[in-house]
Amino acid sequence: MHTRVEFKSAAFPKYADEDAETVNPGRWGKRLAEFVRDNLPKHGVGTTDILCEDWGWLVNTDHKDFPVWIGCGPLDEVVDTENGPDIQPGQSPDGLIEFAIFVTAEPGFFQRVFKRVDTAPAVQRTVDALKSLIESTPEIIEPTWD
Structure with missing residues (x-):
C-alpha cells in the first residue's frame, strides 16, 4: 500500500510568521495542512484539526476506532543558493516547492x-x-506515490 506522496506546487507557501508556531526551524507546511483539513472531507474523509509537530504539520481525521492522521510538509532537499534568501527550503528556481504527505x-x-x-x-x-x-487540484503537479 502506497501511503506517501511527493509533489510540487507553488500554492502552499510558508506563512510569514509561521516560524513562531513551529517546533523546529524549517519544519513548516501549515498552509498545506489547512488545505488538506478543509478539502479532504469533500472527498469522503472527515478531518478535525491540525497541529504543529517537530517534523511538520499533522492533520487529524475523524476516524472513531483509532487515530488516523496525515503528515504534511516541504521537502528540504532542493535549495538554490544563487537565488538568495527569498528561496524557501525545497523550492526550485521556478518557484515550485516540493512537498510530501x-x-x-x-x-x-x-x-x-x-x-x-x-x-x-x-x-x-x-x-x-x-x-x-x-x-x-491542478496546482499540484507531478505527484509520485510510494
Missing part, C-alpha cells in the same frame, strides 16, 4: 496488545481520498 494509523496500546487491529482499510480509505483531492 503521508498517512499513518496509531491504534492504542491495549488495542495492539489484546486485540488484532487491522488499520489497512482506514489507511487505504484516507489514501484514496487524498488521491482524489490531489488529482482534482
